[in-house]
Amino acid sequence: MTEFRVDPHVKVLDERVVVRAKRRGLDALVYAPHFTRLPEIESRARAFSDEELLVVPARELFTGGWRNRKHILATGLSAPIPDYLTLEATMRELDRQNAVVLVPHPEFATVSLDAADIDRYGHIVDAVEVYNSKHWARHNGRAGEIARGTGLPAFGSSYAHLRGSIGEVWTAFEEPLPSVPSVVEAFREGLPRRVYRRRGWSHAVRCRAEFAHLGWENSWQKFERVVLKGREATHPRHPAYGGRFEDDAVY
Template sequence: MTESDVVRVDMHVKVLDERVVRRAKERGLDALVYAPHFTRLPAIEATAERYSDEELAVIPAREVFTGDWRNRQHVLALGLDEPVPDFITLEGAMAEFRRQDAAVLVPHPGFLNVSLGESSIRQYRDTIDAVETYNPKLTRRGNRRARTVAVRQNLSPFASSYAHLPTTVGEAWTALNGDAVGDDVTAASIVAALKAGADRRIDHRSGLTHRRSRIAEQAHLVWENTWGKIDRVFLSGTEPTHPRHIAYDGAFDDIAAY
């Protein structure tokens, strides 16, 4: 694939504003997958639509936290038609993704206690469409391990900046075959290409700037996971994406982890 034949997608970002859009365009991206933490799908969709234009498609997605806080396995779903909460069983989440015919991606596999391990990936490999093989937050060893898992399980790779900071957007991307996506880059065309296993290339920036971005994201990860923030955000039952929140009207009570 040549550069003119690909659609460049940063497959997972947590931030979205005018600065993020400007940076994405400067770095030659055609699309961003926007999946902020603990935000319900309708809000994500509204924000994605607000920042999409003819130059950059913003794809709404959900990184669902399955399981409980001590063993939360993250799964990234694109193409959802209905909201799916966090803190439900992995089995229940996968069943819901299949029902909605979503594209199912595994972000940062094997990372700490927030990821699917290879045994879970093997168990659900018929539902999973791709495994992340490059993430700036991971060490070189972690990214090598992720590539090995994807190869062993015969699953397509993807890369993302996993940007929690605006400056990280576009540090890594997935270059999808343009013919598989089509002329109109939309959520539907990206989801279809991922589910079809479209040809792709995994790319990322390099050099000192990239290294600084990786260090900044790793430092942000430490801050994000302090116990003080956990106490403020998690497990009260009132979070917007808690399965027992009134917004879900009890639909997920039978598979809720809390």
């Protein structure tokens, strides 16, 4: 049986990423860069997709404020959703769009849904991540406990912010998924899958490199520049959203 291998969460996408993904035997990447609007993500995903590798557009949505932010990975979106809405408003909009809702890195650091959140919104959550390259072993262990406790399907991803992490972790489905919609539906329908990861010292080094990257990713300086001062593309008060989300914005 030939499995269909998906890395369900990557932040980087260019020619080198595509080459590496193919060399690692991946069939699809789910591309969800930070602070980038959905139309741009969709355009880049189309540009880097070909017969050997599908690139699925997605958004990792930042909900809440700096001290209570929680991340949600969403694909199958029909319209853009900004960052920094309340968690309730984000989930309400995802439900309205019937999007595929994935829980990345549950209970990790200060940026994740916890077991209570997943229980509250379990009716619209489609899968829970059980292995992430940024995690330490205890984090992956806890994520597995949460997934088992909810009964929701599992997934694993490289969460690659660095090119070298591509292909370190993947989720393998039992049947071919020949198009972007079919990958989205596989997660929506909870099709059978298994989570795999590479092993050995090289994998451990790449995981620690990804963890170290958190120092910049979660720095106040980055947040202040991108969110508070920049009014960047996914800020809820950006003109592109036409004021639709202003009542639910936390900034």
